[in-house]
Amino acid sequence: MKQVLLLVVYACAACGQVNYTRLLEAAREPRNWLTYNGGYASHHYSGLSQINAGNVKRLGIDWVFQARSLEKFETTPLVVDGVMYLTEAPNNVIALDPTNGRLFWKYEHKLPDVTYPCCGKVNRGVAILDGVIFHGTHDAKLLALDAKTGRKKWEVQVFDYKQGYSLTHAPLVLKDKVIVGVAGGELGIRGFIAAYDAKTGKELWRFKVIPEPGEPGNETWGGDSWKHGGGSIWVTGSYDPELNLTYWGTGNPGPDWNPTARPGDNLYTDSVVALDADTGKLKWHFQFTPHDGWDWDAVQVPVLADVTVRGRLRKTMLWANRNGFFYTLDRATGEFLSGKEFVKQTWASGLDDRGRPLKIPGKEPNRQGSQIWPGVQGGTNWYAPSFSPRTGLFYVTAWDDYHGTYFAWDQAYEQGKWFAGGGVKAPTPPTNREAILTRGKEHGYAAVRALDAATGKRVWDYPMRDMSESGLLTTASDLLFSGNREGHFFALDAKTGKLLWSKYLGGQVIASPITFSVNGKQYVSVAAGTSLFTFTLGQLAGN
């Protein structure tokens, strides 16, 4: 009995609560996965190395969590001191034992009959701070749940969901704040990013992605087009504590495919915005695709890394964009350092010396259809890239030789209705539709692609037969984990791209893998199909 008591005391001393200091120093405790993007710099990199190139062949399935939901399973879990927190579509939050998959609690959020997510009732995860789990919902609420009980502590209505707004991404917590943005870029919303007091839910600041009349940037919208300008937020941003800047990628302008309806650059859509974390004030912005007509959201994970560019160590941001170009930016100032296409693209002849694309005339969507590379899902999309400080390489899930034919038409705005102003025809569907795959060259292909972080030059490539919507994970043992639409989950050598291990899970991976350790044993987890699979070394004969 005494021993048991001692064990309990020890366990609690080791765990404590996840406070801001622990989040700042998350890299020091690789046994946990404390934020959606694997740390404020969003490297999707783990310091764990028990699973390595020599033993990864012994990786086997340890346990499986089966979601009670048929929706696309886009969750990336957190693991905190022996508890895993994940979401189940549409808006359930679950705490389970990461060593065996057994549930501790489940919070089920009751949604109205009608909500307005554009493309599936998905959710991507949660955040944790001081014993509280934060979660955004399809009816545009931000919830705070007690991490021990799953009981709701508070909720706030972020916006009126009936106007097409929803929350789908995992919140970002920093200092005493919870930061979220709103989705709805196909429903004529006006995107924003807002910070809330983590204790009370009180709104602290709000940054409007679409500036209103009188605000800088509104002049980049012809007429009243700013009113339904889109600029949604649906993937978690990053944070640089030294600069006190939080970085977020913004979504497409609306209507998606009819740019003539909104003359101008359409700021701050398709951009990365650097906001003062205390005030939400814009420090700088960089727009990847001004006056976009192809639905190329800049909703990618901002990867923050210090990289030597042309002989000088810089605080950079690495960004493989949906528009087909890879960018290296100075993250203190937003200065464009270098850029290069990383997949086949036919809409721009290049980038100018400030990183602005040199658009080829006549490529924008029209009534008859305009065929462009890349297709609507872009050269990559929201699936998390990875940066390994060991290899210095930037890794991305790329869609290459992939095209679409883009149509434009006039469309009037109606509240709660689709507001896209056009459409796309393409041989490759944006998400897995069929169980059968018989591909031709017209379909393109996906690859895990390793790029030189300073120049965007390709270092190695792991091509796949089908497309992939999987995020990436690298480890201190130079493994890279990823999955794909075919239903495979696999490990590559992060230095060379060589395949080291693969397991067929039978359902597409539309999430990022994570790794963690409990009682000295390393695990790897990934959502595939409608289940979350967790792997360890040496389990189950036959794997």
Next chain:
Amino acid sequence: MNIRVGFLLIPITMALGQESNSTLVNPFNSEADIARGEQTFQSQCASCHGRDGRGGNAGPDLSTGTFKRTSSDEGLFQIINKGVPGTVMPAFPLNPGPAWQVVAYIRSLSIGRRNQGGAGNAAKGEKVFAAQKCAACHDASAPDLDGIGTRRTVAEIRESIMNPQADVPSQWWRFKAKTRDGRSLAGLRLNEDTYSIQYRDGGGNLRSVLRSQLASFEMDRTSPMPSTKDKLSATEIDDLLAYLVARGVR
């Protein structure tokens, strides 16, 4: 309008005297409803399903008159309102009237319906089908022709008969391969991924092969189907088309 909307909330199949099949029948089925349904479709559905409803990028072809997830008007109505879990098809919370009008419009796109009334004689066409020995392939290894008249327009079927090489979809490509240990493989590719190929060989056996075992791999993108261009008269082709349009439609 409000009266009609209220009306649909009642299980009207009873009122209409239908039996066992207890699904709702579309009460918005006039020509005017179809026209309004088209307007809604163009605004809300065409981005993904295409302006012509024959499929786009995200959405499947809706012109076949048969659907993967439902066969009833009520089922289509429900899909519009609730979406399809696990896909990018969201719920479109339209009012009941406009949603039913979209159903009416989708039904009007039905190729099978539009294919009716051709010049040919189906009974004579069946004889042409037998004489040309079409079934020798189409009953086994070539595309299933049952219901082809709901999936393809008459013009498209005519093109396939006259010029089989014009458009051979990738699921009908055959391959030849040699393994590293010297075996020859050939067949119709049924499925594939990064590591393997599933196929049916000449003997009808279902097989898998790992790409890593192959020394060579060659894809034949042509169709083995002979052209009937110079073999059949215009009348015979019309008859064959009439037979194919009617074939397997229940």
